[in-house]
Amino acid sequence: MSVTAGIRGYSEVNDEIKAELLSKDKVSVTDVNGQRYLGCALAGGKTLEIQGTAGNDLAFCLNGGRIILHGHGQDAVGNTMGGGEIIIHGHAGDALGYGMRDGQIYVRDNVSCRGGIHMKEFRSMKPVLVIGSNAGSFLGEYMAGGTIVLLGLNLKRGEKLFGTHCASGMHGGKIFVRGAFPKENLSPNIKITALDERDKKELDGYLKKYCRYFDADYDEIMKKPFMKLIPETSRPYANLYTAN
Amino acid sequence: MLKEGQVRIPSGCAIAAIIDRKGGMINGSEIIKSIALMHDRSNGLGGGFAAYGIYPEHKDEYAFHIFYENAQAHQSCEDFLFRHFNIDLAERIPTKTIDAISNGPDIWRYFGRVNRVRMKNSRLDESEYVVQCVTKVNSAYDGAYIFSSGKNMGCFKAVGYPEDVGEFYMLDKYDAYLWTAHGRFPTNTPGWWGGAHPFNILDWSIVHNGEISSYDANRRYIEQFGYKCTMQTDTEVITYLFDHLVRHHGLPVNVAADVLTAPEWDEIDRMESEKKEYFTNLRAIYSGALVNGPFSVILGSNKGLLAINDRLKLRSLTAATKGSRAYFASEESAIRIICPEPEKVWSVSGAEPVFVPLEIDEREDD
Numbered sequence: 001m002s003v004t005a006g007i008r009g010y011s012e013v014n015d016e017i018k019a020e021l022l023s024k025d026k027v028s029v030t031d032v033n034g035q036r037y038l039g040c041a042l043a044g045g046k047t048l049e050i051q052g053t054a055g056n057d058l059a060f061c062l063n064g065g066r067i068i069l070h071g072h073g074q075d076a077v078g079n080t081m082g083g084g085e086i087i088i089h090g091h092a093g094d095a096l097g098y099g100m101r102d103g104q105i106y107v108r109d110n111v112s113c114r115g116g117i118h119m120k121e122f123r124s125m126k127p128v129l130v131i132g133s134n135a136g137s138f139l140g141e142y143m144a145g146g147t148i149v150l151l152g153l154n155l156k157r158g159e160k161l162f163g164t165h166c167a168s169g170m171h172g173g174k175i176f177v178r179g180a181f182p183k184e185n186l187s188p189n190i191k192i193t194a195l196d197e198r199d200k201k202e203l204d205g206y207l208k209k210y211c212r213y214f215d216a217d218y219d220e221i222m223k224k225p226f227m228k229l230i231p232e233t234s235r236p237y238a239n240l241y242t243a244n
Numbered sequence: 245m246l247k248e249g250q251v252r253i254p255s256g257c258a259i260a261a262i263i264d265r266k267g268g269m270i271n272g273s274e275i276i277k278s279i280a281l282m283h284d285r286s287n288g289l290g291g292g293f294a295a296y297g298i299y300p301e302h303k304d305e306y307a308f309h310i311f312y313e314n315a316q317a318h319q320s321c322e323d324f325l326f327r328h329f330n331i332d333l334a335e336r337i338p339t340k341t342i343d344a345i346s347n348g349p350d351i352w353r354y355f356g357r358v359n360r361v362r363m364k365n366s367r368l369d370e371s372e373y374v375v376q377c378v379t380k381v382n383s384a385y386d387g388a389y390i391f392s393s394g395k396n397m398g399c400f401k402a403v404g405y406p407e408d409v410g411e412f413y414m415l416d417k418y419d420a421y422l423w424t425a426h427g428r429f430p431t432n433t434p435g436w437w438g439g440a441h442p443f444n445i446l447d448w449s450i451v452h453n454g455e456i457s458s459y460d461a462n463r464r465y466i467e468q469f470g471y472k473c474t475m476q477t478d479t480e481v482i483t484y485l486f487d488h489l490v491r492h493h494g495l496p497v498n499v500a501a502d503v504l505t506a507p508e509w510d511e512i513d514r515m516e517s518e519k520k521e522y523f524t525n526l527r528a529i530y531s532g533a534l535v536n537g538p539f540s541v542i543l544g545s546n547k548g549l550l551a552i553n554d555r556l557k558l559r560s561l562t563a564a565t566k567g568s569r570a571y572f573a574s575e576e577s578a579i580r581i582i583c584p585e586p587e588k589v590w591s592v593s594g595a596e597p598v599f600v601p602l603e604i605d606e607r608e609d610d
Contacts, residue, residue, distance in 0.1 A: 007281065007581070034281055034577025053577040072589075074575050075560050093576065093591060094560050112591035113557045136593060137557055163593065164511065184514055 002028040010035040010055060021046055034074065039067045042084065056093075059086050062103060075112075078105050081127075087213050094136075100127040100146065104206075108214045109154075112136040113163065119173060121145030130206050132214065137163030137185075140229075144172040149206050151221060152179045160185065170231045176203055179224040189232045199228060257453035258285035258406070258427040259441075259561070260573040261542045262582075263549040267604040268568060269297065272415030274582050275423035278571075280407035281578045282427060288344075289435030290428030291409035292401025294442040294449035294544045295420035299396045302355040305332060306374060309392035309399060310381075311349040311437055317387030318350060324385065328377050331356035337400075337413065344408035349389075349437055353398070371446060371491055375470075378445060382474040389438045389475075394447040397546065401426075401440035409440075421602070424544045426451035443480040445487050447546045452479040453574055454539030454559045465532025485533050486543060497543075497550055501597035503530045505552050511595075540592070542572055548601035557594035564589040570600040 003020060005013045013035045020027045025046055029038065032052030039048040039058060042065025049068045050058075056074050059067045062081035073092035083103040091109040099118045102125035110133035117138065119127050127146035132153050139162045140148055152161045161181040168187040176195070183192075195203065203226060211218045260278040262270055275293060299307050308325065312318040325331060333355045363373045378390045392399035397420075400413040406427040410416075426441035442449040456462065456478040463473050463481050469492065471484040482504070489500040503526050506512075512523045527534065537554020540561040551572050553561055562576040564586035571579040576589065592598055 010284065032577075033581050034575050036284065053580050055577060056575070072576055074577065091589075093562070094557070112560075113593070136591060137595070164595065 002030055004030050005032045005035050007033055097129045101125055102127050104128040106130045106210055106213050108132045110134050114138045114141055116140045116143055116148045118142045119146040130210050135162045138165045140167045140170050140175050142169040146173045148175040150177045169236055171234045171236055175229040176226050178226050189236045191230050191232050193228050195226055195228050257429050258282035258574045259451045259453050259542050260578055261424040261549055262571050263422045263600050264569050265603045266568040267421045269419035272418045275425045276407055276410035278578045278582050279425040279427055281581045282575055286405055286427030287429045288405045289403055289430050290440035291404050291406030292426050292440045292442050294399045294424045295418055296397040296422035297420045298398055298418045303396040305355040305357055306395055307398050308354045308390050310352050311389045313349050313387035321381055321385050321388035328359050328362055329356040330359055339412050340414050342412055345402055345404045345412040379472050383472045392444045397447055399442045399444045399449055403435050403437055422544055424451045424542050438475050439477045443483045445483050448483050448487050449544040450479055450483045452539055452541045454537055458536040497547055498599045501550055501552050502526055503533050504535045505555055506534055551592050551598045553592050553594040555594045561592040563592050563598055
């Protein structure tokens with residue numbers, strides 16, 4: 001059973017989807033044109049498959065469910081999500097994974113500004129953001145926990161792995177970057193280190209999933225080295241206004 | 245009731261634009277479809293459009309679009325216009341009666357050339373003469389607002405949702421090579437007809453999503469050069485900044501864009517020497533014209549279309565191209581609804597203004 005969105009308003013479309021989900025574990029929605037809040041708070045065990053351009057706040061507060069988007073995402077995909085998985089066969093807009101607390105997001109292509117802004121982790125809750133191509137400015141801004149993976153696949157000449165102010169205010173979590181990256185765009189207080197064995201094992205799991213979801217070549221990905229970006233301090237702004 | 249400017253208005257807003265670089269015509273129904281898809285970004289308190297190339301039969305004359313709030317304003321503004329311009333045609337702008345748009349002013353348009361005797365006596369060049377006349381009406385003639393004053397272009401705006409405003413002005417009857425559109429979300433005031441976007445002077449028109457946090461610094465700067473901010477909202481100052489930088493100082497449009505969105509000093513410090521000197525000079529000479537956001541802005545003109553974002557990229561703006569056309573919108577879906585298979589799609593970055601120049605010379609074609 002599928003829902004056709006067309007140019008109907010978002011609340012009507014979401015109501016229809018929610019009604020379908022009461023009796024089914026998997027619902028598809030086609031011809032999506034910017035409707036907001038699709039898959040909002042979708043619970044574990046449920047899957048929403050989307051064709052088209054999903055509107056802002058896709059999978060807002062995702063609660064364990066699975067979202068598969070055949071098309072592109074706009075702003076704030078996975079906003080404050082607390083678990084589950086989002087797979088985007090395309091690119092995503094600004095503030096991807098905004099305040100994300102758990103779960104995983106896989107984006108085949110690039111993301112715009114502020115990807116992973118204020119991601120956080122707590123005990124066993126560890127959010128993961130995997131980006132196939134590159135990211136705009138402010139990637140990992142105020143990042144407090146979790147993992148971002150930036151693969152840099154299919155970059156065109158002159159395109160950089162990430163934009164300016166990368167990891168600005170980052171004070172937790174880690175960013176794995178593949179291949180050459182623009183050091184000048186990194187914020188101060190960010191350390192560049194090699195991956196240890198635990199990192200490699202963790203990363204490997206994400207890469208295999210990425211390859212499986214998007215039919216990418218694992219060996220090709222492994223041809224370029226990965227580095228890890230982590231904050232030097234957990235309080236980067238401790239002395240912004242006062243000396244002590 | 246307080247008008248805007250007397251209270252603060254944070255706004256959400258939607259913007260959209262289309263240009264055909266080769267001058268091909270685009271029907272108004274397309275831009276309406278694009279901006280209508282972002283209905284939820286506005287709240288019905290302002291919508292508007294700018295259209296370029298719509299008055300080919302009057303292309304060498306100024307087209308003034310004017311709101312009159314009362315008969316007295318109509319009378320005195322018309323006296324002023326007839327003294328300062330040789331008006332060929334005066335008419336009400338055709339509108340359609342629809343439920344969604346009401347309580348509007350009387351809306352007129354005039355086509356005419358400058359009164360050359362008065363212009364010579366004023367010792368002003370033609371553009372400056374027109375700008376001063378428009379500024380005079382908008383600041384001294386209570387109840388009359390000239391909201392469009394370019395050649396072969398026009399702005400259409402009202403209090404309402406943008407798709408309703410488009411229907412009200414019957415924009416599907418107009419074809420243009422460049423369209424911009426705006427849906428407004430003022431949250432603290434009723435909004436008023438003059439405060440809807442686009443803002444225009446001569447051939448410049450601006451639609452804007454966000455706020456200009458540097459408004460007062462910019463206003464103080466631009467008012468030194470004879471401009472008066474009369475529309476009681478922050479956006480119009482950008483229109484005047486562009487007019488001033490391009491027309492008075494002769495800067496190319498892309499350089500003017502660099503003035504408004506110049507990089508931060510620490511970024512400039514890291515640049516290679518030529519670029520560093522360029523931006524250092526721009527920031528030193530034009531410090532009062534630096535605009536701080538959050539904003540995304542689309543500037544329409546007879547030279548082309550320019551899209552800029554604030555330096556910290558606090559508002560979304562997507563661009564796309566297909567063939568000779570370029571599209572811009574606050575949301576990608578608003579582009580894809582009228583152009584499902586664009587050749588290239590990208591998010592406009594805060595650091596890089598996007599300028600799509602018009603490849604025909606508007607003034608020479610006939």
